Amino acid sequence: MRHLFRLHAAVFGQRILHLVTVDLLFRQQRTRWAHCQHPSLDFQRRTVKDLSSVFTSLHFRHRSRSKQRRGVAAVEFAVCVPILTLVVFGAIELGNGIYAKQAGTAAAYEAARIASATGGTELEARSRADAVLQSLQITGAVITISPPVDATLARGTMIQVSVSIPSEDNSGGLAMIMPGREIVSNVTMIKQ
Numbered sequence: 001m002r003h004l005f006r007l008h009a010a011v012f013g014q015r016i017l018h019l020v021t022v023d024l025l026f027r028q029q030r031t032r033w034a035h036c037q038h039p040s041l042d043f044q045r046r047t048v049k050d051l052s053s054v055f056t057s058l059h060f061r062h063r064s065r066s067k068q069r070r071g072v073a074a075v076e077f078a079v080c081v082p083i084l085t086l087v088v089f090g091a092i093e094l095g096n097g098i099y100a101k102q103a104g105t106a107a108a109y110e111a112a113r114i115a116s117a118t119g120g121t122e123l124e125a126r127s128r129a130d131a132v133l134q135s136l137q138i139t140g141a142v143i144t145i146s147p148p149v150d151a152t153l154a155r156g157t158m159i160q161v162s163v164s165i166p167s168e169d170n171s172g173g174l175a176m177i178m179p180g181r182e183i184v185s186n187v188t189m190i191k192q
Contacts, residue, residue: 093171096170096171097167097171097183099136100138100165100167100170100171100183101165101183101185103132103133103136103138103165104133104138104141104163104164104165104183104184104185105163105185105187106132106136107129107130107132107133107136107138107141107143107163107185108129108143108161108162108163108185108186108187109161109187110128110129110132111125111126111128111129111143111145111161111163111187112125112159112160112161112187112188112189113189114128115145115149115159115161115189115191116159116189116190116191116192117192118192120149121149121150121151122145122148122149122150125145125149125161126143126145129141129143129161129163130143133163133165138165138170139169139170140165140166140169140170141163141164141165141166142163142164143161143162143163144161144162144163144164145159145160145161145162146159146160146162147159149191153191154191155191155192156190156191157190157191158188158189158190158191159188159189159190159191160186160187160188161186161187161188161189162184162185162186163184163185164182164183164184165182165183165184165185166181166182167179167180167181167182167183168180
């Protein structure tokens with residue numbers, strides 16, 4: 001029985017510890033005065049009844065607080081889940097956009113490298129850029145090379161290659177966030 005009271009004292013704090021001490025003292029006095037009638041015994045019996053009612057009321061009060069806490073947790077969950085979902089899917093779509101930008105830059109670099117090399121043609125440059133984009137699973141890209149590269153292009157001329165990747169074709173989420181937008185990558189090299 002003492003362990004039960006110690007448990008309650010640990011759970012409900014200092015005030016309950018005082019009530020438990022009163023109860024234990026009452027039990028010791030009752031065994032000492034069992035053979036006689038003492039005027040304080042009636043008061044102490046009421047104290048024990050009050051003590052049990054305090055434990056009962058604290059128990060129900062604790063249960064109602066935990067139910068209220070569950071309600072607060074449900075509201076916090078309802079508020080946080082949409083925000084967390086937005087952050088997670090936003091991070092995924094940001095990653096898709098960066099991937100598309102890097103793929104466009106890689107394709108533009110490869111096309112510019114071939115176009116600026118000695119004997120390089122615009123057709124070879126376009127086919128190399130298409131191969132890079134296809135290997136990276138990018139669709140619908142438009143490759144622009146200026147000025148047009150042919151055998152008569154003078155050495156030292158700046159060749160600019162631009163790769164435009166539509167966001168709708170390459171990312172589901174970017175199409176909703178940025179409809180009709182294109183991710184553009186530019187690379188400029190000097191003709192050898």
